[in-house]
Amino acid sequence: AKSGDGHNTPMFLVTSAAAVGHAAPDRAIIVSRHGVRRQFPSSAFNFSLYAPGKHFDTSDEAWGAGGEGMGVLTQHGYAAVQRMGAYQSGRYASLLSAADGGCADGAAFVYCEENMPRDEKTAEAFFKGLGCALPPLHSEGVEYLIDQGSKPRGENGQCALGTQAQVEGRVGGSVDGYLRLYKPLLAKLSELLGCCAKSLCPAGMESCSLEDLPGSWDAAHWYTTFSGPIYAGKYFAEWIELTMLNGMDFAWGKLSVEEVMELSAFVTQYRAFEFDLLAARPFGSALLSHIAASLTQWESGQREPALAHDPSPRLVYYAAHDTNLLYLAELLGLKWLSHGYQPNHTPPGGALVFEAFGPANPANPLDEWQIALYFDIQTPLQIRELTVLSDDDPATTPSRVPVTIPGCSTKAEDDPHAPLLCPLSTFTRLVRQAVQPECITPPDLRAFAKGRTATIFDTMPGAGYFTAGVFLAFVSVAVWVAAERHAGGGVLVVVKEKGETVSLVSVPDHSRAV
Numbered sequence: 001a002k003s004g005d006g007h008n009t010p011m012f013l014v015t016s017a018a019a020v021g022h023a024a025p026d027r028a029i030i031v032s033r034h035g036v037r038r039q040f041p042s043s044a045f046n047f048s049l050y051a052p053g054k055h056f057d058t059s060d061e062a063w064g065a066g067g068e069g070m071g072v073l074t075q076h077g078y079a080a081v082q083r084m085g086a087y088q089s090g091r092y093a094s095l096l097s098a099a100d101g102g103c104a105d106g107a108a109f110v111y112c113e114e115n116m117p118r119d120e121k122t123a124e125a126f127f128k129g130l131g132c133a134l135p136p137l138h139s140e141g142v143e144y145l146i147d148q149g150s151k152p153r154g155e156n157g158q159c160a161l162g163t164q165a166q167v168e169g170r171v172g173g174s175v176d177g178y179l180r181l182y183k184p185l186l187a188k189l190s191e192l193l194g195c196c197a198k199s200l201c202p203a204g205m206e207s208c209s210l211e212d213l214p215g216s217w218d219a220a221h222w223y224t225t226f227s228g229p230i231y232a233g234k235y236f237a238e239w240i241e242l243t244m245l246n247g248m249d250f251a252w253g254k255l256s257v258e259e260v261m262e263l264s265a266f267v268t269q270y271r272a273f274e275f276d277l278l279a280a281r282p283f284g285s286a287l288l289s290h291i292a293a294s295l296t297q298w299e300s301g302q303r304e305p306a307l308a309h310d311p312s313p314r315l316v317y318y319a320a321h322d323t324n325l326l327y328l329a330e331l332l333g334l335k336w337l338s339h340g341y342q343p344n345h346t347p348p349g350g351a352l353v354f355e356a357f358g359p360a361n362p363a364n365p366l367d368e369w370q371i372a373l374y375f376d377i378q379t380p381l382q383i384r385e386l387t388v389l390s391d392d393d394p395a396t397t398p399s400r401v402p403v404t405i406p407g408c409s410t411k412a413e414d415d416p417h418a419p420l421l422c423p424l425s426t427f428t429r430l431v432r433q434a435v436q437p438e439c440i441t442p443p444d445l446r447a448f449a450k451g452r453t454a455t456i457f458d459t460m461p462g463a464g465y466f467t468a469g470v471f472l473a474f475v476s477v478a479v480w481v482a483a484e485r486h487a488g489g490g491v492l493v494v495v496k497e498k499g500e501t502v503s504l505v506s507v508p509d510h511s512r513a514v
Contacts, residue, residue, distance in 0.1 A: 023363035024094045025355035025372070027298050029291055031318045032351035033325060034122040036077030036246050036383065038063035039239045044227060049200050051193040054252065056239070063246060071117030076246045078125045080383045081349050085129020087389035087398060088376070095314040096132055103132035109313035113146045114139040119319035122349070126317070137319075138308045144441045145290050148323040149275070149283040150222045159439035162278035164217040167225055170276055175226045178269065179211055182230065186211045189233055189263055192254060225273045233266035241267065245348060245383045257380055261340055268342040275326040284327025285435035286442070287318070289449040291328075292431040295356055295424055299369040306444040322346035331434040333406040336375040339399035350377040352403070355419070363419060365412065371427060372419035373403040405430070 041058040060066030064075040089096070098104035108127070112119050120137060127134045144153075153159040168174055179186070190196070190209040201208035215228020224231065237260075244250040244260045251260060290306065297304040297311050309316065318324075325346045328334065337343050338350070353374045357364040364370050378398045382389065390396050403409075407430055408422035432451055440446040 023357075023361055024091070025363075026095075026358045026361055027295075027314050027316075027356040028092055028095060029294060029316045029318070029354040029356070030126075030351050031287075031291070031320050031325060031328065031353075032122065032126065033320060033322045033346055033348060034073060034077075034118045035081040035125065036074050036242060036348040037072040037118055038065045038074060038246075039242050040072070042235060044224075045232065045235060049197040050195050050232065050236070052197055053194065063248075069117050070121050073118035073121050074246050076386070077348055078121055079386050080245075080378065081122050081125040082129040083382075083386060083389055084349055084376075084378055084398065085126040086131075087129075088126075089130045092130070092315060096130060103130070106135075106312055108132065108135050108315040108317060109309040110135050110137050110317045110319065111142050111145060111308070112137040112139055112319040113142045116146075116319070119146070119321075123317060123319045140308065141442055144445075145287045146318065146320050146324055147283045147286060148222075148321055149279050153282055153439045153441060155438070159282035159436065161222060161282070162276075164219075166278055167273065170278060171273055175215065175228070175230060175273065178230055182233065182266070182269070183211060185263060185265060186229055186233060189236060189266075192251060193236060195232075223274065225270075230266060230270055230273070233263075234270035237263040237266040242348075245380060247384055247386070257340075257384070261342065261380055264345060265342050268345050271322070271326055271346070272344075275323050275330070277330045280327040280330035281434075281436040282439045284324065284331050285437065285449065286440045286445060287320075287324055288328055288331050288431055289435050289437075289440060289445055291318075291354065292428050293445065293448045295354065295369070295371060296428060298356055299358075299424055304448070306442065306448045322350075325350065325352055328352060332430065334373070334403050336401040336403050338375060338377050338379075338401055340379040340381070341377070341399075347377055347380070347383070349383065350375065356424075357419075357421065364421065366421075366423060369424040370421040371405075371424060372421055373405055373409070375399075375401045375403055 038060065039058055047054065047056045057063075060072075065072050067075070070078065096103050096107045098107075110123050110127075112123055123137070124134045147153070149161055162170065171178070187209065190211070193210075195210050196208050196213065198207065200213060202212060202214060205212065210229045210232055213229050213232065215226050215231070218224040218227050240251050240255070240260050241264050244257060255263075293304045293306045294309070294316050297307060301311050303310050326344070329344060329352075334352075335344060338345065338347075341347060353376050355372045355374070357370050357372070359367045359369065376398060378387070378389065381387070382396070382398065387396055389398055402420045404420055405422045405427065408426045409420040410422075411420045412418040432449060435449050437446050437449040440449055
């Protein structure tokens with residue numbers, strides 16, 4: 001919206017003030033998945049064999065995607081994110097507004113990966129909903145933050161996705177065991193698709209369904225762990241979910257919205273196979289450390305070298321993916337159940353929101369900064385129908401789930417509206433315990449994750465092992481040797497390194513007598 005003097009006028013001036021359920025935060029971080037996209041074509045599934053006679057179209061035209069630099073983001077998905085931005089403006093008015101009532105320059109900062117148009121356009125839609133111009137996008141080095149796991153990290157490529165044995169050990173022994181748990185849903189999806197053509201069936205079977213199909217470990221694709229029934233369930237359930245959310249005809253008219261979301265259990269389960277703690281530590285450590293650095297920078301008011309933004313922005317937005325949200329959840333042990341969705345589902349437009357409260361904030365009873373964490377998302381029907389969001393009616397109110405950070409979050413028992421608060425000092429300690437610093441590429445961010453300041457040796461090969469502590473120890477040795485020589489004392493030095501501990505042993509210098 002535009003005011004009479006041409007400034008951007010935040011949408012929070014025309015949306016429900018009831019979006020604020022407690023004292024407004026002093027700062028906020030939003031880590032958002034992009035909006036609804038079209039389904040990707042598949043090289044694994046011949047639709048004519050899995051769903052004989054059914055029509056599948058992955059073109060931009062069919063989905064309303066691809067125009068005006070949208071990438072795979074659909075126009076419908078863009079509009080839904082804009083609706084959510086308008087609603088969220090009611091929460092974050094105090095963070096974005098300028099003295100003249102417009103959006104303050106520099107009030108927000110956006111991290112967005114380069115050459116990722118669906119992320120960029122999602123950020124644009126969100127800020128348009130807020131009533132603000134999209135801030136300049138920062139993309140330098142963001143590939144290390146919004147990292148989905150497509151290639152190994154670490155100095156020797158040691159930070160990688162789990163092996164077959166590791167993944168099987170994490171899921172309970174065998175993915176095939178999940179066929180028993182998902183047998184009713186597989187049968188329902190198989191009947192809906194009309195699966196399967198005889199050529200897909202194992203040898204000796206005249207007919208078969210999804211649950212009969214063989215599976216195997218897929219080492220060729222980073223976004224796939226095991227092929228087979230569960231992966232087929234994930235792909236086709238996601239297809240049906242995306243068409244429903246995109247306002248299209250879905251499931252050939254045979255399922256309700258609730259039944260579609262029931263099938264999305266395949267999506268969340270398969271994501272749990274792919275993007276659990278085995279993947280989160282190598283590929284989520286950088287983003288989580290970056291978030292913690294942003295929060296501590298606000299507390300100190302001092303510029304943090306690991307960040308591209310200074311302490312002045314009051315809202316930091318990461319244009320991210322479902323993968324990144326799941327990595328954060330795994331590292332911190334987070335759980336949520338949004339209205340209309342499966343547990344820990346990360347739907348298009350969903351976001352983890354870190355709200356920060358300074359010591360002077362009436363919602364914060366402590367003398368240090370605290371954070372509250374939420375998972376925010378529109379309901380499936382709100383996304384499908386592009387509902388104008390407000391708190392006037394449950395049908396128009398988006399889902400907001402307070403999320404506990406285990407080992408940190410507590411709530412005042414005498415105030416039902418109080419947020420679940422986590423002291424920032426405790427949060428930072430938990431982050432440093434959870435992350436894997438050697439998998440963090442930017443030197444300053446790796447140093448922050450270790451709890452120290454970066455040195456020139458963090459930029460050198462072997463930086464993960466040749467640490468500042470060892471460097472200082474060698475400097476100490478050099479000074480000590482010089483002093484010993486000057487005093488005529490011992491010069492033989494034994495340095496025993498264990499981690500970063502250095503022991504020195506002095507013996508007399510008998511060579512002087514020779």
